[in-house]
Amino acid sequence: MGNDLKDEEDNFRDRAVTIRLRSVSKYYQSSQATLRVLDNIDLDIYQGEILAILGPSGCGKTTLLRQIAGFDHRESGSLLMDGQEIVKPEVKRIMIFQDFNQLFPWKTVIQNVVYPLQVNSIGESDAANNEIALQYLKLVELSGFEDSYPHQLSGGMKQKAAMARALTLKPKVLLMDEPFGSLDALTRISLQNLLLKVWRETGVTIVFVTHDIQEAVILSDRIAVMGRGTVGIKKVIPNLLDRPRVVGVAGYAEIYGYVYSLMDINSER
Amino acid sequence: MTNKDSSRNKIKTRLFWITIILITWEIMAKSGAFPEAIFPSLLDIARALGDSVVSGEILLQTGFSLVLILEGFLISLLAAILMSSLAVSNKVFNGLVDTLTAIAHPLPGIALLPLIIIWFGTGTLSIIVIIVHSVIWPMILNIMTGFRAISPVYKEAGLNFGLNHFRIIKDIMIPASLPYVLSGMRIGWARAWRALISAEMIFGAVGLKGGLGWYIFKQRVFMDTPGMFAGLFVIVLIGIIVEDYVFAAFEERTVKKWGMI
Ligand SMILES: Nc1ncnc2c1ncn2[C@@H]1O[C@H](COP(=O)(O)OP(=O)(O)O)[C@@H](O)[C@H]1O
Ligand SMILES: [Mg+2]
Numbered sequence: 001m002g003n004d005l006k007d008e009e010d011n012f013r014d015r016a017v018t019i020r021l022r023s024v025s026k027y028y029q030s031s032q033a034t035l036r037v038l039d040n041i042d043l044d045i046y047q048g049e050i051l052a053i054l055g056p057s058g059c060g061k062t063t064l065l066r067q068i069a070g071f072d073h074r075e076s077g078s079l080l081m082d083g084q085e086i087v088k089p090e091v092k093r094i095m096i097f098q099d100f101n102q103l104f105p106w107k108t109v110i111q112n113v114v115y116p117l118q119v120n121s122i123g124e125s126d127a128a129n130n131e132i133a134l135q136y137l138k139l140v141e142l143s144g145f146e147d148s149y150p151h152q153l154s155g156g157m158k159q160k161a162a163m164a165r166a167l168t169l170k171p172k173v174l175l176m177d178e179p180f181g182s183l184d185a186l187t188r189i190s191l192q193n194l195l196l197k198v199w200r201e202t203g204v205t206i207v208f209v210t211h212d213i214q215e216a217v218i219l220s221d222r223i224a225v226m227g228r229g230t231v232g233i234k235k236v237i238p239n240l241l242d243r244p245r246v247v248g249v250a251g252y253a254e255i256y257g258y259v260y261s262l263m264d265i266n267s268e269r
Numbered sequence: 270m271t272n273k274d275s276s277r278n279k280i281k282t283r284l285f286w287i288t289i290i291l292i293t294w295e296i297m298a299k300s301g302a303f304p305e306a307i308f309p310s311l312l313d314i315a316r317a318l319g320d321s322v323v324s325g326e327i328l329l330q331t332g333f334s335l336v337l338i339l340e341g342f343l344i345s346l347l348a349a350i351l352m353s354s355l356a357v358s359n360k361v362f363n364g365l366v367d368t369l370t371a372i373a374h375p376l377p378g379i380a381l382l383p384l385i386i387i388w389f390g391t392g393t394l395s396i397i398v399i400i401v402h403s404v405i406w407p408m409i410l411n412i413m414t415g416f417r418a419i420s421p422v423y424k425e426a427g428l429n430f431g432l433n434h435f436r437i438i439k440d441i442m443i444p445a446s447l448p449y450v451l452s453g454m455r456i457g458w459a460r461a462w463r464a465l466i467s468a469e470m471i472f473g474a475v476g477l478k479g480g481l482g483w484y485i486f487k488q489r490v491f492m493d494t495p496g497m498f499a500g501l502f503v504i505v506l507i508g509i510i511v512e513d514y515v516f517a518a519f520e521e522r523t524v525k526k527w528g529m530i
Contacts, residue, residue, distance in 0.1 A: 037284070097422050104426075106523070106527045151529075
């Protein structure tokens with residue numbers, strides 16, 4: 001098994017690195033102690049891949065993703081995107097949050113999606129921006145809800161709208177922090193499929209944080225497994241299952257089992 | 270739908286009790302238990318109101334008061350938004366605004382009247398100053414509370430879309446804190462209205478115009494009790510219109526429609 005994976009890893013050797021983390025450390029200072037959430041993290045994110053970041057809750061997934069987004073200060077290390085140091089949030093890396101309430105409640109769905117276009121003066125006119133926004137709403141299968149306000153949408157629809165809003169600026173990288181974590185199982189599967197469709201059609205690179213092994217296996221090209229404490233990234237596992245994937249497809253059990261074994265699920269006994 | 274039903278119910282209940290109160294009033298007035306000069310009948314009050322409307326006097330005074338309170342209100346609203354925005358942008362300014370609010374908020378406008386008369390005289394400027402004082406501090410307190418209550422996700426999404434600091438405040442923080450701004454406006458309005466009427470009573474008229482407060486006060490000098498009640502009636506009417514048709518309607522079209530409250 002280990003050997004197979006080594007060979008498989010070679011498949012990624014020649015792919016372009018979009019984001020490169022080297023010795024990234026992030027601490028949280030509390031009154032008693034320093035919590036070393038990220039300690040010397042190394043990670044390469046390849047252009048066009050879906051990288052799942054998988055780990056138990058509290059292991060630092062959000063902290064890592066926020067570092068990549070550029071939201072937070074870090075203690076040390078370097079974080080490069082296309083060779084340039086990441087120091088602040090930028091439109092080429094758009095974050096989709098776990099919180100269903102990330103759309104602006106005072107704007108309709110279409111106004112939410114148009115807004116980033118207006119801010120960045122993308123279209124030549126309001127009508128042009130509207131046209132772009134409508135296309136992305138269609139892509140995420142939310143046509144017909146343009147004029148709804150976010151509070152009128154279900155959780156899944158809110159996350160779809162957030163995806164459309166994130167995509168309008170054609171980011172190179174989508175950063176997703178357990179975006180489907182609070183959805184019911186069926187809606188989650190349908191949003192996973194939608195995300196894969198969006199990924200195929202846009203070619204965007206996706207860093208997808210989850211604590212769900214199944215979700216990581218279904219979605220990703222590689223899985224970065226994080227551990228509790230200051231373990232950081234234990235291992236990055238290539239996931240070369242043929243797409244489209246469903247639970248139980250050939251090879252599914254092997255990779256699921258391997259990831260499971262890395263997760264120390266029974267270690268708390 | 271239920272919303273409409275409940276508001277219709279509310280109006281029904283109100284009309285019912287108003288009718289009861291008016292009938293009781295009329296019985297008391299007609300019973301002769303009190304002299305007419307103290308307890309005028311509804312007809313007398315209505316006649317006083319009608320005369321005053323026809324002569325234009327009460328409209329003139331009401332207009333005068335409304336223009337003043339609107340001016341003061343708008344100035345305060347803009348100043349409060351400006352000061353709160355500066356306070357969230359700058360630590361030093363935040364300390365200053367916080368301290369100023371802590372000192373000034375508990376001070377009733379009327380307590381400042383003598384000082385304001387010394388500083389600004391007894392003209393409309395002084396009245397504006399009192400209104401601004403009444404509105405601006407609760408406004409700032411509410412806006413700042415609203416700013417602090419905003420989910421960080423909204424601001425972070427905004428930063429991610431490339432918004433600068435000014436647009437974060439204008440496009441995100443202000444609309445996101447609108448429920449708080451609205452309650453600040455309600456408190457501010459109530460305070461300003463009280464301060465205005467009191468100040469007008471004390472300042473008297475400049476020429477013919479002295480506002481509603483002055484109008485009521487003046488009727489006492491003439492022992493025109495029905496006229497006094499006519500003035501009070503207008504004050505109540507304005508209060509109800511502002512609450513139900515201005516604030517409530519604004520709320521209905523904004524924060525309620527957006528599901529923010
Ligand atoms: N702003 C913060 N201040 C202090 N501690 C924090 C903060 N954010 C997260 N932490 C701590 O850092 C650890 C990792 O958190 P997080 O990255 O949110 O984990 P995950 O997303 O994997 O659940 C947790 O122990 C959490 O309590
Ligand atoms: Mg998290």
